Amino acid sequence: MAIRQAPHGxxxxxxxxxxxxxxxxxxLLLVLLFVLAWEAMTRNQIWAFVWDAPEQAADLFGRMVPPxxxxxxxxxxxxxxxxxxxxxxxxLAIVLAVPVAFLAARxxxxxxxxxxPIAIFxxxxxxxxxxxxxxxxxxxxxxxxxxxxxIAIALRSIGxxxxxxxxAIEEIDLRQVEAVRATGAGPAQVLDYGIVPQIMPAFAxxxxxxxxxxxxxxxxxxxxxxxxxxxxLKASVDGLAWPQVTLIFIVILTTVILSxxxxxxxxxxxx
Amino acid sequence: xxxxxxxTKRYRTGDLALSEISLAxxxxxxxxxxxxxxxxxxxxxxxxxxxxEPTSGRIWLDDLELxxxxxxxxxxxxxxxxxxxxxxxxxxxxxxxxxxxxxRLGYVSFWSSLIRxxxxxxxxxxxxxxxxxxxxxxxxxxxxxLSGGQxxxxxxxxxxxxxxxxxxxxxxxxxxxxxTSRQIMRLLREVCAxxxxxxxxxxxxxxxxxxxxxxxxxxxxxxxVYDGGPDGLTPAVLTEIYGEEDWAASSDLSDTGPSPRPGxxxxxxxxxxx
Numbered sequence: 187m188a189i190r191q192a193p194h195g196x197x198x199x200x201x202x203x204x205x206x207x208x209x210x211x212x213x214l215l216l217v218l219l220f221v222l223a224w225e226a227m228t229r230n231q232i233w234a235f236v237w238d239a240p241e242q243a244a245d246l247f248g249r250m251v252p253p254x255x256x257x258x259x260x261x262x263x264x265x266x267x268x269x270x271x272x273x274x275x276x277x278l279a280i281v282l283a284v285p286v287a288f289l290a291a292r293x294x295x296x297x298x299x300x301x302x303p304i305a306i307f308x309x310x311x312x313x314x315x316x317x318x319x320x321x322x323x324x325x326x327x328x329x330x331x332x333x334x335x336x337i338a339i340a341l342r343s344i345g346x347x348x349x350x351x352x353x354a355i356e357e358i359d360l361r362q363v364e365a366v367r368a369t370g371a372g373p374a375q376v377l378d379y380g381i382v383p384q385i386m387p388a389f390a391x392x393x394x395x396x397x398x399x400x401x402x403x404x405x406x407x408x409x410x411x412x413x414x415x416x417x418x419l420k421a422s423v424d425g426l427a428w429p430q431v432t433l434i435f436i437v438i439l440t441t442v443i444l445s446x447x448x449x450x451x452x453x454x455x456x457x
Numbered sequence: 458x459x460x461x462x463x464x465t466k467r468y469r470t471g472d473l474a475l476s477e478i479s480l481a482x483x484x485x486x487x488x489x490x491x492x493x494x495x496x497x498x499x500x501x502x503x504x505x506x507x508x509x510e511p512t513s514g515r516i517w518l519d520d521l522e523l524x525x526x527x528x529x530x531x532x533x534x535x536x537x538x539x540x541x542x543x544x545x546x547x548x549x550x551x552x553x554x555x556x557x558x559x560x561r562l563g564y565v566s567f568w569s570s571l572i573r574x575x576x577x578x579x580x581x582x583x584x585x586x587x588x589x590x591x592x593x594x595x596x597x598x599x600x601x602x603l604s605g606g607q608x609x610x611x612x613x614x615x616x617x618x619x620x621x622x623x624x625x626x627x628x629x630x631x632x633x634x635x636x637t638s639r640q641i642m643r644l645l646r647e648v649c650a651x652x653x654x655x656x657x658x659x660x661x662x663x664x665x666x667x668x669x670x671x672x673x674x675x676x677x678x679x680x681x682v683y684d685g686g687p688d689g690l691t692p693a694v695l696t697e698i699y700g701e702e703d704w705a706a707s708s709d710l711s712d713t714g715p716s717p718r719p720g721x722x723x724x725x726x727x728x729x730x731x
Contacts, residue, residue, distance in 0.1 A: 365546035365612075368506055369619055370535035370563025375570050379559050383550040 246428065253436060254429035261418060261437055267332055268414035269441070271407065272400035275339025280393055282340065283347035290348060291355035294381065309352075312345030317403045321412035335412035339400050346396050354388035355381065390456040394449040401445040405438045458484040458655055459505070459623055464514035466500050466679075474500040475679045478514070482623075487649050487656045489670030489687070491663060493699050496676040498659040502625040505657070506538045507531055518623070536563035539616030541645075543628040545608040547600040547615070554596045556611050557583045560618030579618075586614040590644065606637035610644065617648060624649065624656040630665065638662070642669040663690065 188202040201209065288294045290305035321338035328334045358381060366380035408416025415434060422430040464478040474497040482488055490498050503509035505516055507523065516523040523534055539560070547556045561579045562570055569575065575583075587593050590610040592603075600608060609629060616624055629645065630638035646669050649656050660666045666673055667687040675683030675698040682697050683689070692704035 359549075361542060361544065361546040362548050364508055365540065365542055365615075366548065366559055366562065368508060368535060368538075368540040368625075369560050369615070370532045371559070371570075372532060372562075372567060374567045375562045378567075378571055379548060379551070379555075379562065383548050386550065 250428040250432045252429065253432040254427070255433065257430045257433050258437075261415065261434065264408070264413075264415040264418050265437060265441065267335075268404045268408075268416075269401065271332060271335040271339055271404040271412075271414050272397060272445075275336045275404070276343055276393060276397040276400050278336065278340035279343030279347055279396070283344045283351065286344065286348045287351035287355060288377075290352040293358070293360070294355055294377075305348075305352075309345045309348040312341055312343075313349065314345075315342065317342040317400075318406060318410060321407045322410045325411045330411035330413070332413040335404060335407045335414055338407060338412055339404055342403070343396050343400060346399075347392055350392045351385065351389060354385045354392070358384040387456070391453055394453050398445050398449045402438075402442055405441070458482060458519060459657075460517040461501075461505075462515045462517075464501070464504060464516060465512050466497070466504055466509065467512045473679055475504070475511075478679075478681060480674065480681065480684075482655050482657065484622075484655055485649070485653045486671055487646060487658065487669075488672045488674055489666035490657055490659045490674050490676060491661065491666050491698065492676035494661070497679040498676055499627055500679075501676070502540075502627055502657050502659060505625055506535050506540060508540075532563060536619050537622045539619045539621035539624045541609075541612050541616050541624060541626040541629055543631045545600075545605070545612045545632075547608055547611055549599070549601040551600060552596070553587070553592060553598055553600060553603070553611050554583060556600050557586065557614050557618050560615040563619065583614075583618055586617050589617075589648070590614045605633050606641065609633065609637075609641050613641075613644060613648065617652075621654065624654055624658075626656055626658040628659050628661065630660070630662065638665060639668075645669070663695065666690075 188199045188205075190197045190199075286305050286308055289296070289301050290309060292298065292302070295302040295305070317338050320341045321334055324334035324338050328337070362384065363376060363380035366376050371379065404414050404416075405419075406416045408414040408418065409420050411417070415438065419431065419434045422428075422434060459480075459482040461478055461480045464475055464480075465473075466475040467473050478497075478501065490501065492498055500509055504511045505523065507526075511524060514524070518534065518537060521534060523531070526534055548559065551559070555573065558573075558575050558579060561575055561583075565575060565579070584593070584596070587596055590613055592607060592610055592614070595603060595607065600611060603611065612629075624645070626645065629641055633641060642665055645656065645658065648654065658666075658670065660670075667690055670687055673683065673685065673687050673690060674681055675694065677698050683694050695704045696702065
């Protein structure tokens with residue numbers, strides 16, 4: 187804020203002159219960054235490929251339709267696997283993430299200097315690695331299959347659920363907690379009566395949202411051998427069986443829409 | 458019964474909230490604690506059940522020195538002190554019954570409370586209390602479905618469910634309308650009389666304090682500046698507690714004050730906030 191005294195009274199402007207100049211330079215730097223990044227990005231681009239992209243796309247699309255509906259017989263089992271990977275992975279993540287969230291929240295952690303940083307580190311580490319990369323590692327360790335997929339989904343989800351849940355815990359109304367403590371309740375009872383009821387809506391929303399995301403993520407885990415419908419997708423792409431690829435896309439799209447619908451209904455019922 | 462001896466609280470920010478407070482409250486006495494915002498009223502009652510840790514001084518409940526108790530001893534002692542809060546502090550997403558039974562948490566094991574299986578005597582007593590505060594038909598409603606006055610009644614019932622010996626009451630009427638405020642204050646007085654409970658009631662409404670309290674303690678900047686009957690609250694005393702203000706003009710607090718203007722109803726309700 188800049189208020190300047192003038193002969194006829196104070197003048198108000200939002201920014202002082204140095205602030206305005208700093209802001210202008212900020213925008214200039216952003217534009218320069220964009221130009222440089224664009225230059226670096228397109229340096230190795232072979233433009234001939236880009237120019238005939240519409241032709242290529244039309245050609246591919248021509249080979250993709252109509253979908254090979256009969257291939258559906260072979261998709262039911264992988265589809266069921268995919269849903270199971272997402273659901274079991276989410277459940278496993280809940281079991282692991284809830285304690286981590288309570289250890290990470292400033293108002294429930296037993297030790298802000300030692301335990302909290304460790305819990306936060308677990309959350310950050312989990313969030314920084316994509317489920318596909320977790321799966322890649324786990325397939326190497328556990329061998330290909332559903333188990334690697336479930337654990338990969340769980341490992342990625344711990345950070346997501348843990349972070350959102352600990353933020354919800356930090357935002358609770360402390361007076362309700364104080365009131366329960368004032369009755370002579372022990373720490374576990376304070377948790378059960380004072381804190382848990384307050385975070386239940388957030389908890390339900392977060393886990394359902396994550397389950398929804400996990401359905402989508404588990405469709406690609408098969409690409410690296412961690413089970414589910416991604417395996418069929420990879421096989422079909424490698425075999426240039428484009429009509430099968432189309433069918434898989436349709437199946438994935440339908441599943442995601444259904445999971446979206448289910449989670450919306452459950453969320454409405456719980457909150 | 459409750460005895461404070463040189464109670465001092467200095468917050469970590471350096472603010473001296475209470476300095477050398479000494480006070481004795483016999484069984485069955487209902488004491489109003491009045492004073493301006495920031496005088497240390499809330500801090501004082503929170504020091505008694507040690508939701509706020511006193512910096513120095515001692516507090517006795519009968520022969521038990523509260524300020525020396527360990528964690529377990531403190532939890533047991535808290536069962537004997539029921540607390541009622543300014544904005545009810547009910548657990549909003551639990552039912553009225555669960556809120557009431559949470560007053561029994563100090564008496565039941567964690568597992569019984571987790572599966573909500575309370576002793577039949579506790580549940581019977583909870584129903585009796587609900588009936589006493591007039592909320593029988595709301596037992597299974599969620600607390601956030603009740604009105605302000607109803608919530609405060611649940612708050613009172615929760616405190617009574619503890620079978621306490623003393624009530625610590627923090628601004629019970631601060632978020633209620635004048636009529637409901639008076640009903641709540643009357644209920645508090647009645648339940649204290651029925652059970653022979655002592656109470657410390659933080660209250661900023663001088664007129665309510667005068668009407669419903671047996672004894673008034675005036676707090677200013679963390680020190681007691683008045684201790685006596687409600688009748689002793691003269692304009693001079695109120696000035697001592699709250700600072701300079703034309704006390705006579707706003708109420709019937711002075712015998713030399715002007716008589717009520719015609720056409721303006723002279724009910725306490727209309728002069729709620731001083």
